[in-house]
Amino acid sequence: MSGSQQLAMGDRRLLLETPENVPLVFELASAGSRILAIFIDFVLITVTVTLVVVITSALIGADALREEAGDGELLLDAVRTLAIFFIWNFYFIATELRWQGRTLGKRVVGLRVIARDGGPLSSGLVFARNLTRDLEMLLPLAAIVNPGVVGGDDSPVGLVLAWVWLGIMAFMPLFNRYRARVGDLLAGTLVVVAPKQRLLEDLVAEEQAARELARDEGGLGFTQEQLDLYGIHELQILEDVLRRYPANIDHDLLETIAYKIRTKIGWEPPPGRRVEAYEFLRGFYAAQRGRLEHKLLFGKRQERKVR
Amino acid sequence: MAQFTLKSFEFRREREAQWRELEQLVDRVEGRGLGALSAEELHRLPSLYRAALSSLSVARAISLDKNVITYLEGLSARAYFAVYCRKRYLGATVASFFAATFPALLRRIRGAFALSCGLLVLGAVSGYALTSAEPDRFYTFVSADMASGRTPSASKEKLEEALYGDGSDATATLTNFAAFLFTHNAKIGLMCFALGFLAGVPVMLLLFINGATLGAMWAVYAAHDLGLEFFTWVAPHGVTELLAVAVCGAAGLSLGYGLVFPGRHRRLENLAARGREAGALAIGAVFMFFVAALIEGFFRQLVQSLEVRALVASATAILWTAYFALAGRGRSVGRDVALVAEPDLEGAPS
Numbered sequence: 114m115s116g117s118q119q120l121a122m123g124d125r126r127l128l129l130e131t132p133e134n135v136p137l138v139f140e141l142a143s144a145g146s147r148i149l150a151i152f153i154d155f156v157l158i159t160v161t162v163t164l165v166v167v168i169t170s171a172l173i174g175a176d177a178l179r180e181e182a183g184d185g186e187l188l189l190d191a192v193r194t195l196a197i198f199f200i201w202n203f204y205f206i207a208t209e210l211r212w213q214g215r216t217l218g219k220r221v222v223g224l225r226v227i228a229r230d231g232g233p234l235s236s237g238l239v240f241a242r243n244l245t246r247d248l249e250m251l252l253p254l255a256a257i258v259n260p261g262v263v264g265g266d267d268s269p270v271g272l273v274l275a276w277v278w279l280g281i282m283a284f285m286p287l288f289n290r291y292r293a294r295v296g297d298l299l300a301g302t303l304v305v306v307a308p309k310q311r312l313l314e315d316l317v318a319e320e321q322a323a324r325e326l327a328r329d330e331g332g333l334g335f336t337q338e339q340l341d342l343y344g345i346h347e348l349q350i351l352e353d354v355l356r357r358y359p360a361n362i363d364h365d366l367l368e369t370i371a372y373k374i375r376t377k378i379g380w381e382p383p384p385g386r387r388v389e390a391y392e393f394l395r396g397f398y399a400a401q402r403g404r405l406e407h408k409l410l411f412g413k414r415q416e417r418k419v420r
Numbered sequence: 421m422a423q424f425t426l427k428s429f430e431f432r433r434e435r436e437a438q439w440r441e442l443e444q445l446v447d448r449v450e451g452r453g454l455g456a457l458s459a460e461e462l463h464r465l466p467s468l469y470r471a472a473l474s475s476l477s478v479a480r481a482i483s484l485d486k487n488v489i490t491y492l493e494g495l496s497a498r499a500y501f502a503v504y505c506r507k508r509y510l511g512a513t514v515a516s517f518f519a520a521t522f523p524a525l526l527r528r529i530r531g532a533f534a535l536s537c538g539l540l541v542l543g544a545v546s547g548y549a550l551t552s553a554e555p556d557r558f559y560t561f562v563s564a565d566m567a568s569g570r571t572p573s574a575s576k577e578k579l580e581e582a583l584y585g586d587g588s589d590a591t592a593t594l595t596n597f598a599a600f601l602f603t604h605n606a607k608i609g610l611m612c613f614a615l616g617f618l619a620g621v622p623v624m625l626l627l628f629i630n631g632a633t634l635g636a637m638w639a640v641y642a643a644h645d646l647g648l649e650f651f652t653w654v655a656p657h658g659v660t661e662l663l664a665v666a667v668c669g670a671a672g673l674s675l676g677y678g679l680v681f682p683g684r685h686r687r688l689e690n691l692a693a694r695g696r697e698a699g700a701l702a703i704g705a706v707f708m709f710f711v712a713a714l715i716e717g718f719f720r721q722l723v724q725s726l727e728v729r730a731l732v733a734s735a736t737a738i739l740w741t742a743y744f745a746l747a748g749r750g751r752s753v754g755r756d757v758a759l760v761a762e763p764d765l766e767g768a769p770s
Contacts, residue, residue: 191599241699245614301692310494
């Protein structure tokens with residue numbers, strides 16, 4: 114059976130060992146994204162309940178609502194009560210079962226519920242994690258809006274205890290390393306980040322990159338010493354920068370980065386050739402990645418720059 | 421293209437088509453379930469998944485292209501869940517749940533169930549005794565909107581009216597009342613389950629108070645010699661309803677017990693295992709509340725005869741007892757329980 118383990122205390126990543134023995138890395142969802150997902154779900158629930166009520170009142174007919182002094186209205190009340198109960202309590206269960214741990218809100222934000230042991234989301238597990246929502250979310254919220262809910266006429270000690278208790282329920286995610294709320298603890302689940310990643314083009318896929326790697330005539334002619342200065346960390350920052358080109362990056366920033374690298378490694382353009390900042394960075398990236406991957410193959414993983 | 425290229429580049433070029441194919445399959449599975457795939461695609465999914473995992477471990481070893489690695493991490497994770505998710509149909513799940521799993525789960529925690537029934541009865545007896553001795557205590561146990569006029573100071577006629585209805589009540593009123601009571605009780609039930617997290621103490625209180633409310637009402641009616649009438653008024657749906665409350669209470673108590681006495685397991689693991697069972701029980705109990713509301717909303721208001729009401733009450737009691745004691749005993753229940761209680765990877769390719 115597979116299982117999950119935390120990489121380190123305080124680390125927000127989790128390793129999940131698959132039956133194929135390739136560990137998958139998951140990142141625990143942040144409080145903000147979880148609240149956002151809940152908010153979206155909440156809006157959807159409200160809209161659905163409103164729709165149900167509006168449709169029912171249309172079916173009953175405006176006349177019945179007006180004439181029979183309350184009859185239609187009571188029926189509408191009943192429908193509303195039931196709609197709120199069922200939709201609020203079963204929306205999360207139904208969507209999490211249907212889309213494997215992703216309510217619509219979680220899908221939008223890019224989150225998903227997983228079992229702590231990596232197993233499938235069984236129905237019992239989804240029930241358990243969603244049946245505590247009232248206690249964890251609605252009750253503390255209601256208490257803030259209307260403190261009387263907690264019991265205003267009780268003894269002060271009881272009142273303080275009630276508030277402490279509500280606080281513990283509401284802020285449970287802050288008290289444990291899995292950031293699990295009470296429902297998550299009951300069910301043994303976690304909420305992790307699971308965005309859809311797109312596969313972008315390979316930055317070394319073009320002619321010029323091949324020239325750099327082969328140290329051809331047309332290349333920028335980096336020497337091995339120049340390529341030994343930076344590490345993987347810097348390479349991947351450069352990758353981010355290049356992937357933002359051209360739409361999402363300031364031209365001056367590109368110039369600055371190119372200038373810094375040039376001076377650090379002491380590179381001069383080949384005689385009689387003008388090299389633009391972007392062209393330089395692309396070429397440097399290809400050459401640098403070639404060098405670092407080469408080292409990697411020989412068992413040397415250079416994480417950071419030398420100095 | 422020049423002769424010399426990166427190994428990571430070659431690696432990606434060779435495998436990219438497979439990744440894209442897997443991504444497209446996973447997209448469809450996530451949207452519409454495994455049913456969206458044809459037999460052939462279904463056959464390809466696990467092998468593509470394993471290819472992606474192997475790509476991932478190779479990429480971690482040789483590639484420094486961050487985009488490729490994060491892409492493969494994400495794709496493998498999504499494919500993992502697509503491959504190892506449970507292929508079960510909702511209808512079949514529901515059917516097997518009520519046919520076997522639900523009663524079996526309750527039998528498993530029969531000790532907690534007995535305790536939670538006991539607390540309800542104890543609450544009812546205390547409520548009855550206390551209110552009989554001093555009618556004013558009624559207000560401690562029953563809130564005003566719950567009582568809706570049926571207080572110790574109400575006249576006998578008024579109390580009787582509530583039992584039989586005055587005939588002019590429209591269906592809508594009854595529906596409304598039943599809907600209110602259903603959600604109210606179901607919420608109490610779910611609360612019982614959720615409060616189990618706090619070591620079960622609040623569950624005991626809640627059960628006791630629930631019983632006390634009933635006892636207090638009974639005392640008011642008994643004071644006007646309407647005890648039997650009240651009993652036959654409550655019992656037809658009350659049997660189901662109170663059983664459901666007791667089921668939820670048992671689920672909460674079992675949770676609390678697991679938290680306080682984790683036994684051989686780690687506390688968090690134990691809580692998770694029990695939480696799944698208790699969650700399933702609570703869902704079953706919501707269904708029972710619904711049945712109770714149906715009896716209450718339709719049957720009770722139509723039938724006024726004491727005898728028929730008593731008959732129905734005994735019938736429900738016998739039916740539920742038989743159901744919980746016998747249902748699903750002959751079948752391979754252990755397996756079914758495991759399906760709800762603990763995830764397994766059975767049926768998944770290994």
